[in-house]
Amino acid sequence: xxxxxxxxxxxxxxxxxxxxxDLKDLETEKSxxxxxxxxxxxxxxxxxxxxxxxKDLLPSGNIKACTLVMIKVEANMRKQKYEAEIxxxxxxxxxxxxxxxxxxxxxxxxxDSVEKLSLLYGEDWKNNSPENLMDERYFEDIxxxxxxxxxxxxxxxxxxxxxxxVKYTQSKSNEEDATCKWYWPxxxxxxxxxxxxxxxxxVTVVDLPGNGDRNKSRDTMWKKVVGSCSTVWIVTDINxxxxxxxxxxxxxxxxxxxxxxxxxxxxxxxxxxxDTGRSGNRSEADVRAQILKQNKQAKIxxxxxxxxxxxxxxxxxxxxxxxxxxxSNEFLRKTHLDPDETEIPKLKEILQxxxxxxxxxxxxxxxxxxxxxxxxxxxxxEGADIKKNVCKGLQxxxxxxxxxxxxxxxxxxxxxxGCLSEGVKxxxxxxxxxxxxxxxxxxxxxxxxxxxxCVVQKDGIHKPKNGKSINxxxxxxxxxxxxxxxxxxxxxxxxxxxxxxNGIINAFSLGxxxxxxxxxxxxxxxxxxxxxxxxxxxxxxxxxxxxxxxKTIYRSLTKTIKEKMKPCYDKAKLFEKEGSLNKMRDAIEKxxxxxxxxxxxxxxxxxxxxxxxxxxxxxxxxxSTMQKSIVRSLETYGxxxxxxxxxxxxGKVNKHYNYLIGTTVSPDDDAATLRSD
Numbered sequence: 001x002x003x004x005x006x007x008x009x010x011x012x013x014x015x016x017x018x019x020x021x022d023l024k025d026l027e028t029e030k031s032x033x034x035x036x037x038x039x040x041x042x043x044x045x046x047x048x049x050x051x052x053x054x055k056d057l058l059p060s061g062n063i064k065a066c067t068l069v070m071i072k073v074e075a076n077m078r079k080q081k082y083e084a085e086i087x088x089x090x091x092x093x094x095x096x097x098x099x100x101x102x103x104x105x106x107x108x109x110x111x112d113s114v115e116k117l118s119l120l121y122g123e124d125w126k127n128n129s130p131e132n133l134m135d136e137r138y139f140e141d142i143x144x145x146x147x148x149x150x151x152x153x154x155x156x157x158x159x160x161x162x163x164x165x166v167k168y169t170q171s172k173s174n175e176e177d178a179t180c181k182w183y184w185p186x187x188x189x190x191x192x193x194x195x196x197x198x199x200x201x202x203v204t205v206v207d208l209p210g211n212g213d214r215n216k217s218r219d220t221m222w223k224k225v226v227g228s229c230s231t232v233w234i235v236t237d238i239n240x241x242x243x244x245x246x247x248x249x250x251x252x253x254x255x256x257x258x259x260x261x262x263x264x265x266x267x268x269x270x271x272x273x274x275d276t277g278r279s280g281n282r283s284e285a286d287v288r289a290q291i292l293k294q295n296k297q298a299k300i301x302x303x304x305x306x307x308x309x310x311x312x313x314x315x316x317x318x319x320x321x322x323x324x325x326x327x328s329n330e331f332l333r334k335t336h337l338d339p340d341e342t343e344i345p346k347l348k349e350i351l352q353x354x355x356x357x358x359x360x361x362x363x364x365x366x367x368x369x370x371x372x373x374x375x376x377x378x379x380x381x382e383g384a385d386i387k388k389n390v391c392k393g394l395q396x397x398x399x400x401x402x403x404x405x406x407x408x409x410x411x412x413x414x415x416x417x418g419c420l421s422e423g424v425k426x427x428x429x430x431x432x433x434x435x436x437x438x439x440x441x442x443x444x445x446x447x448x449x450x451x452x453x454c455v456v457q458k459d460g461i462h463k464p465k466n467g468k469s470i471n472x473x474x475x476x477x478x479x480x481x482x483x484x485x486x487x488x489x490x491x492x493x494x495x496x497x498x499x500x501x502n503g504i505i506n507a508f509s510l511g512x513x514x515x516x517x518x519x520x521x522x523x524x525x526x527x528x529x530x531x532x533x534x535x536x537x538x539x540x541x542x543x544x545x546x547x548x549x550x551k552t553i554y555r556s557l558t559k560t561i562k563e564k565m566k567p568c569y570d571k572a573k574l575f576e577k578e579g580s581l582n583k584m585r586d587a588i589e590k591x592x593x594x595x596x597x598x599x600x601x602x603x604x605x606x607x608x609x610x611x612x613x614x615x616x617x618x619x620x621x622x623x624s625t626m627q628k629s630i631v632r633s634l635e636t637y638g639x640x641x642x643x644x645x646x647x648x649x650x651g652k653v654n655k656h657y658n659y660l661i662g663t664t665v666s667p668d669d670d671a672a673t674l675r676s677d
Contacts, residue, residue, distance in 0.1 A: 001023055001026055001368050001371075001649075003649075004023065004371075004372070004375075004644070004646060004649055005020065005023040005024070007644040008020055008023075008643075008644065009642045011642060013642075015378060015632065015643070016642070016643070018632060019371060019374070019375060019643075022367075022371050023371060026364060026367060026368060026371075030202075031074060031202055031203055031204040032202060032203050032204070032230045032231070032354040032355075032357075033203075033204050033206060033225065033228050033229045033230060033231075034203060034204070034205045034206065034229065034230070034231045034232070034233065034350075034351070034354070035206050035208050035225065035226055035229035035231070035232045035233070035258075036048060036205060036206060036207050036208060036232075036233045036235060037208050037232065037233070037234045037235065037247070037250045037254075038233075038234065038235030038236060038247070039235075039236060039237075039244070039246040039247065041237070042235045042236050042237050042247075042272055043235065043237070043272040043273060043328060044207055044235050045058035045059060045060045045207065046060050046272075046328040046329075047233075047235060047270065047272060047326065047328055047347075048073060048205055048207060049328070050326075050328035050331050050344050051199075051205075051344060051347045051348055051351065052073065052194065052197060052199055052200060052205065052351075053197070053199070053348075054158045054194060054197070055158070056157075056158045056159035056162050057073070057082075057158040057161070057162060057192065057194065058071060058073070058162065058165075058192070058207065059162050059163075059165055059166045059169060059170060068169065068170060068171055068184045068209050069168070069169050069184050069187045069188070069189065069190060069209060069218070070188075070189045070190070070206060070207065070208055070209060070218070070221065070222060070225065071169060071189075071190045071191075071192060071206070071207040072189065072190070072191040072192065072204050072205070072206050072207075073191075073192045073194060073200065073204065073205040073206070073207070074191065074192075074193055074194070074200055074203075074204040074205075075193065075194060075195075075197055075200035075201055076193035076194055076195045079154075079193075079195065080195045080196065081154050081155065081156065081193075081195060082154070082155045082156070082157065082158050082160075082161040082192070082193070082194060082195065083152060083153065083154050083155075083161075083192070083193040084152070084153040084161055084164070084165055084168075084190055084191065084192050084193070085150050085151075085152050085190070085191040085193070086144070086150060086151040086152070086153070086168050086187055086190050087150050087187070087188045087189045087190070087191070088142070088144065088145040088148075088150070088151075088186050088187060088188055089186060089187070089188045089217045089218065090148065090217065091134070091145070091146065091148070093216060093217050094134075094185075094186060095130060095134055097113075097116075097185075098130035098133055098134070099130050100113070101113040101116070101117060101125075101130075102129070102130050115171070116185040117133075119171070119181070119182035119183075119184070119185060120138065120181060120182070120183070120185060120186070121133060121138060124138075141181065141183075142183060142186070145186055151168075153165065158194075161192070165190065165192070167180065167181065167182050167183055167184075168183050168184060168187050168190060169184055169187070169190055170182075170184060171184065188217055188218055188221060189218075189221060198352075198355070199348060199351040199352060199355065200351075201355050202354065202355045202360070203351050203354050203355055205351075206225055206229070208222065208225070208226065209222075223257060226254055226257050226258060226262065227257055227258065227261060227262035227263070227551055228262065228263060229258060229262065229263070229264050230263055230264060230265050230266075230354065230494075231264065231265065231266045231267075231268065231350065231354065232258055232264050232266070232267050232268070233268045233270050233347075234247050234250060234251055234267065234268070234269050234270065235247070235270045235272055236269075236270070236271060236272070237271070237272060237273055238271035238272060238273055238274050238294070238295070238298050238325060239273070241269075241271040241298050241301065241302050242298070242301035242302050242304070242305045247269070248305065248309070249468060251267070251309070251312055252309060252311060252312060253468070253469050255311065255312045255315045255316065256315060256481065256554075258315070259314075259315025259316055259489070259494070260315055260481075260485060260488045260489055260492070260550075260554045261551050261554045261555050262494070262551060263494050263547055263551070264316075264320075264494055265320065265494045265495050266320050266321075266322065266350075267316060267320055267321050267322070268322050268323075268324060268347070268350065269302050269306070269321065269322070269323045269324070270323075270324045270325075270326055270347070271295075271298050271299075271302065271323070271324065271325045271326070272326055272327070272328070273327060273329075274291060274294065274295050274298075274325040274326055274327045274330070274342070274343075284336055287336050288336050288337060288341075291327075291336060291337060291341075292337075292341065294325075295325035298323075298325055299323045299325060302323045303321075303323060306318075306321050314482075314485045314486070314489075315485070315489070320495070324343045324346060324347065325343055326342055326343045326344055326347065327342045327344075328342075328344065330342045331344040361660065362657075362660045362661070363540075365653060365656050365657050365660055366533055366536065366657060367533055367537060368653050369529065369533065369650070369653045369654060369657050370529060370530045370532070370533025370534060370537075371530070371533075372646050372649055372650040372653055373526040373527070373529040373530045373533075373650065374526070374527070374530040374632070374633055375643050375644070375646050376526055376645075376646055376647060376650055377524070377525075377526030377527045377530065377633070378633075378643060379643050386520075386523050386524060387523070387524055387527070387634045387635075388634070388635075390515075390521065390524050390527075390634060391630060391631070391634040391635060394510055394531070394630045394634070395627075395630065397510050397511060398510060398623065398626055398627065398630070401508050401509065401510065401622075402619050402622060402623055404507065404508075405504055405507075405508060405618065405619050405622065406615075406619055408500065408503075408504055409504065409615045409618075412491060412500050412501075412611075412615070413608075413611065413612065413615065415487050415491075416484060416487060416491075416607075416608065416611055417608065419483045419484045419487050420480065420483060420484060420604040420607065420608065421604070422483050423479050423480040423481075423482065423483030423484065423600075423604070424480065424600045424601055424604050426479035426482075426483065427476070427477075427479040427480055427596070427600040428596050428597065428600060430479060431476055431479075431592055431596050431600070432589070432592060432593065432596075434475050434476060434478065434479075435472065435475070435476065435588065435589065435592050436589075437475070438470060438472050438475050439452060439472070439584075439585050439588060439589075440585070448581065449580065449581040451464065451470070452572075452581060452584050452585070453580075453584070455470050455472065456569045456572040456573050456584060456588075457569075457573055459473075459562060459565070459566055459569050460472040460473045460562055460565055460569055461473065461474075461562075471558075472565065472588070473558050473561045473562040473565060474558050474561075476561050476565070476592070477557045477558045477560075477561045477603060479600075480557045480600060480603055480604065481554075481557055481558070484607075488550075488554060492546070492547075492550040492554075497543075501546050501614075501618070502543055502546070504618070505539050505542055505543060505546075505618075506539070508535075508539070508622060509535070510531060510535060510626065512528040512529075512531045512532040512535065513528075513532055515528055516528040516529065516532075524634065527633040527634055530629075530633050531626075531629055531630065531633055534625070534626070534629040534633075535626065535629075538621075538622070538625045538626065538629075542618065542621060542622070545617075545621070546614070546618075549610070549614050550614075552610065553607060553610045553611055553614065556603070556606050556607045556610055557603045557604075557606075557607055559606075560599075560602055560603040560606045560607075561599065561600075561603055564595060564599045564602060564603075565588075565591065565592075565595075565599075567591065568587050568588050568590075568591030568592075569588075571587045571591075572584040572587045572588060575587075
């Protein structure tokens with residue numbers, strides 16, 4: 001296909017331009033994202049290294065060190081080298097943090113800020129203003145930060161790259177040189193590229209720190225990535241898999257972002273260090289039996305814990321939740337368990353399945369076949385009257401199909417309207433009680449004062465270093481989201497190709513496959529092949545658009561509540577000194593009381609508008625795309641004598657296509673296809 005592209009002349013011709021763009025677009029691919037969550041020390045890095053088969057790739061945290069930035073691991077498609085691309089936060093972001101740090105320092109608050117500043121500046125931060133701390137001398141080793149560029153590290157081995165990466169991804173441990181600078185506070189994301197790794201061909205594995213970040217740009221990226229993961233791994237130590245708070249809090253707090261607000265199809269709860277059953281001088285058989293018994297019980301306990309989580313189960317069915325007990329060390333040592341019993345091979349199979357399901361081979365060949373068919377058919381001058389009649393007929397078919405698309409959308413609109421109306425009623429009656437559960441927690445006033453101050457400064461959202469996330473906006477919107485969760489999941493499922501909107505898209509057809517089998521369409525067979533390809537391409541693109549838009553639609557409820565609550569947050573930010581805790585609470589409560597009669601209805605209206613916009617955009621996209629394709633295929637015949645002869649290439653691609661769809665085609669049939677020009 002690259003050779004075909006090279007043959008096309010450099011002419012100002014609409015058809016030539018279209019063909020060039022379509023040929024270049026063939027190379028576009030999208031990776032499946034696998035997000036990996038886990039508490040420090042749970043063994044995330046070791047797990048990823050073992051599963052992708054590169055032992056020393058990601059730095060493993062020691063006693064005090066832990067990974068603090070997002071690390072993406074993907075295939076290196078350009079070089080036979082290990083590479084790391086480091087993306088920094090903006091200078092403006094860091095200056096804002098420095099100003100906040102300066103204020104915290106004056107109040108004696110925020111030990112986290114002190115630690116960050118010490119990593120970068122040593123003792124200098126204590127006697128310097130935020131302006132002085134932006135001086136370029138502090139960033140001599142990372143000029144890319146000042147120029148808003150990206151730093152690239154390259155190495156021949158995974159181990160060498162890992163050694164260089166540590167200061168960009170981890171906090172220091174007690175064993176490290178105290179004079180060494182650590183840059184993770186300035187890092188937004190690191191992308192590690194691995195050569196010659198088939199498991200990463202169409203998959204990107206993302207090591208995700210915690211569940212959110214106090215830095216705005218890192219937090220925004222975190223939420224975007226979590227919402228784009230098709231699979232999520234939650235990693236925890238097997239010893240407390242069912243009882244440990246952090247992994248379950250991650251699941252509870254992120255489930256709506258991954259489920260109705262995202263595209264996650266599967267959650268894998270992974271219990272690591274399953275070889276901890278070794279003890280004493282037992283025989284190898286006894287050790288193996290003990291490990292396997294422990295692993296079996298862990299799976300039962302974790303499954304039982306999942307079944308208690310009603311909020312999570314609204315987003316994910318039991319079929320979406322799987323439990324694994326793994327040992328990266330045992331997989332490498334092969335001392336007590338067979339490799340399969342470590343369950344590392346099962347996780348490898350998951351990555352391979354994602355690669356296979358995302359295989360672009362048939363899609364590529366099908367689209368190449370369509371382009372070549374258009375090229376060969378476009379230069380033909382035969383059957384001009386037939387082509388005009390077919391064009392008119394297809395225009396009528398398009399009009400009929402568009403009408404069929406619009407009918408079921410009205411049913412979707414009515415269903416959402418009803419659910420949200422009920423949700424508004426529940427919000428009005430219970431919002432004050434829900435609010436009190438957040439702003440009057442079971443902790444002392446002095447301790448909560450600082451917490452609530454952080455909440456209002458961040459417009460209702462705060463993630464403490466230890467403890468649950470606080471999100472007033474999400475809590476207030478919970479009755480609305482609860483009211484539509486079931487309908488939303490039915491309308492926009494993440495699993496498979498089902499759902500109301502996907503069903504509408506799947507049903508759309510111009511009947512080109514049936515038409516090309518009929519004798520009267522013999523002279524436009526190539527054009528119909530192209531149209532069929534364009535139809536499939538358009539459907540795939542539309543489904544991706546729907547997937548992205550549904551995330552925005554679902555999150556719009558909380559977004560609107562946040563916007564409507566902002567005036568009271570701004571007011572509460574101003575309260576200082578004695579009595580400020582009660583003043584902040586009072587400002588928030590009064591605002592909710594005054595606003596509840598309109599705020600929740602406005603959130604409902606904002607979601608319904610976005611839903612109606614999507615319902616309007618789908619038929620418009622169908623009409624626009626297929627209208628252009630019909631005209632392009634049937635009204636451009638003979639316009640360009642400079643289109644190269646591609647009968648030979650079309651013949652080769654047809655053979656590949658027929659092989660991939662599993663049909664047996666005789667040489668005579670191939671010859672007939674070539675003669676149809």
